[in-house]
Amino acid sequence: MGSVLGRGWRPALLPGPSHCASIGKPPAPVPPRRSQHCPMNPVPLHKRGYDVIRNPHLNKGMAFTLEERLQLGIHGLIPPCFLSQDVQLLRVMRSYERQQSDLDRYIILMTLQDRNEKLFYRVLTSDVERFMPIVYTPTVGLACQHYGLTFRRPRYGTHCLVQFEDFANANAFRLLNKYRDKYCMFNDDIQGTASVAVAGILAALRVTRSRLSSHVFVFQGAGEAALGIAHLLVMALEKEGVPAAEATKKIWMVDSRGLIVKGRSHLSPEKETFAQDHAEMGSLEEVVQQVKPTTIIGVAAVAGAFTEQLLRDMASFHERPIIFALSNPTSRAECTAEQCYRATQGRGIFASGSPFEHVTLEDGRTLMPGQGNNAYVFPGLALGVIAGGVRHIPDELFLLTAEQIAQEVSEQHLSQGRLYPPLSSIRDVSLRIAIKVLDYAYKHNLATYYPEPLDKEVFVRSLVYTPDYDSFSLDNYTWPREAMSVQMV
Numbered sequence: 001m002g003s004v005l006g007r008g009w010r011p012a013l014l015p016g017p018s019h020c021a022s023i024g025k026p027p028a029p030v031p032p033r034r035s036q037h038c039p040m041n042p043v044p045l046h047k048r049g050y051d052v053i054r055n056p057h058l059n060k061g062m063a064f065t066l067e068e069r070l071q072l073g074i075h076g077l078i079p080p081c082f083l084s085q086d087v088q089l090l091r092v093m094r095s096y097e098r099q100q101s102d103l104d105r106y107i108i109l110m111t112l113q114d115r116n117e118k119l120f121y122r123v124l125t126s127d128v129e130r131f132m133p134i135v136y137t138p139t140v141g142l143a144c145q146h147y148g149l150t151f152r153r154p155r156y157g158t159h160c161l162v163q164f165e166d167f168a169n170a171n172a173f174r175l176l177n178k179y180r181d182k183y184c185m186f187n188d189d190i191q192g193t194a195s196v197a198v199a200g201i202l203a204a205l206r207v208t209r210s211r212l213s214s215h216v217f218v219f220q221g222a223g224e225a226a227l228g229i230a231h232l233l234v235m236a237l238e239k240e241g242v243p244a245a246e247a248t249k250k251i252w253m254v255d256s257r258g259l260i261v262k263g264r265s266h267l268s269p270e271k272e273t274f275a276q277d278h279a280e281m282g283s284l285e286e287v288v289q290q291v292k293p294t295t296i297i298g299v300a301a302v303a304g305a306f307t308e309q310l311l312r313d314m315a316s317f318h319e320r321p322i323i324f325a326l327s328n329p330t331s332r333a334e335c336t337a338e339q340c341y342r343a344t345q346g347r348g349i350f351a352s353g354s355p356f357e358h359v360t361l362e363d364g365r366t367l368m369p370g371q372g373n374n375a376y377v378f379p380g381l382a383l384g385v386i387a388g389g390v391r392h393i394p395d396e397l398f399l400l401t402a403e404q405i406a407q408e409v410s411e412q413h414l415s416q417g418r419l420y421p422p423l424s425s426i427r428d429v430s431l432r433i434a435i436k437v438l439d440y441a442y443k444h445n446l447a448t449y450y451p452e453p454l455d456k457e458v459f460v461r462s463l464v465y466t467p468d469y470d471s472f473s474l475d476n477y478t479w480p481r482e483a484m485s486v487q488m489v
Contacts, residue, residue, distance in 0.1 A: 106143050218288060
């Protein structure tokens with residue numbers, strides 16, 4: 001289920017409070033909002049009473065001031081107590097820390113989102129690295145398996161950027177191809193995963209000190225994610241000067257029936273693009289032995305598919321083999337970070353779809369495996385699309401996003417084993433992605449918002465969501481005391 005239905009959390013970088021950001025004319029630029037401790041212009045509200053406190057976009061709980069309670073007609077509907085957002089954050093954390101399981105912690109946070117959206121995002125942004133595994137991968141997968149337990153309410157919208165995912169393979173491509181030129185939409189499984197995976201590969205090239213064209217890729221899996229990554233890799237190779245026909249020959253795919261080869265029956269059009277002119281091979285291990293790829297990418301949710309022998313083979317073929325175990329949840333990963341590093345003597349360049357702990361090797365080195373999290377992609381991409389009023393999202397924007405994410409990885413990060421920037425910096429990374437997307441949109445006549453902003457960074461920053469509470473208290477005026485005297489007969 002995509003962001004229109006609000007399956008779970010989406011990083012708060014979009015303009016306005018809605019989970020469906022408007023497409024077309026963006027909101028007029030406004031100055032960046034200040035801290036809740038600083039005075040700000042009040043936001044006029046037409047809602048009163050229960051309509052205020054039952055709206056998660058407006059509700060502030062006990063952070064409403066006395067003036068707001070009186071003016072909005074909620075004075076008797078909430079306890080006679082006043083709390084700052086900082087105190088509310090501490091109270092949420094106390095409740096959060098009492099929970100016994102990640103699923104319970106997920107439910108606590110989703111319940112908060114349905115009650116007080118500003119406070120929810122304040123909690124998340126207080127420690128992104130801590131909460132990301134709860135509100136997103138891997139816990140969100142468990143929440144989907146217990147959907148009846150975790151469901152709170154549907155979230156719909158109109159005039160939206162629609163992100164959809166978790167559709168069957170054939171349906172995902174069919175719907176993407178049918179609607180991508182009619183609506184502002186993308187598929188996160190196909191395009192978002194492709195962007196973050198290619199970003200990791202581009203970062204890995206700085207470790208191997210090689211060009212993309214010198215690499216050969218073997219995929220475990222040939223579904224939406226694998227085909228999306230493969231198509232974006234072809235685009236990246238073409239950008240490097242490799243013809244499309246040659247680029248596809250560098251990509252080998254293994255599905256449940258073995259290597260995808262020309263002449264095999266019942267191939268979908270998407271799979272047929274990457275069918276190799278080669279004899280059939282039945283197993284991933286056989287393909288790796290024959291092809292000797294520089295990179296293996298697991299996206300079929302087959303736990304343990306990257307066996308110790310396969311990892312040792314990769315290390316014997318290449319000094320720095322690239323191992324991407326991207327399947328979610330953690331229990332479905334093709335291998336763990338530790339298994340990769342141990343089998344390759346710490347030479348494997350590893351990334352995963354789920355988070356793994358740091359690994360300390362026998363030689364004393366500590367490696368921090370990178371998580372190829374789609375959350376690096378869609379917030380910044382979506383913000384840039386919305387800011388420019390982009391009507392349709394071309395694949396070039398996903399490649400641009402991948403390149404920007406790779407640039408965010410420092411040499412220090414690479415030396416630690418990271419292929420992605422720390423999640424603690426995700427809001428800054430997303431902002432820079434949005435600026436790149438916006439700049440590309442104007443240069444390639446994709447933007448519909450005019451006039452073109454002179455300072456795109458200032459413009460984008462003005463649209464970024466803030467968890468600070470708005471003020472709903474209207475100005476009050478009093479007359480001089482002498483003017484207030486009542487004339488008597």
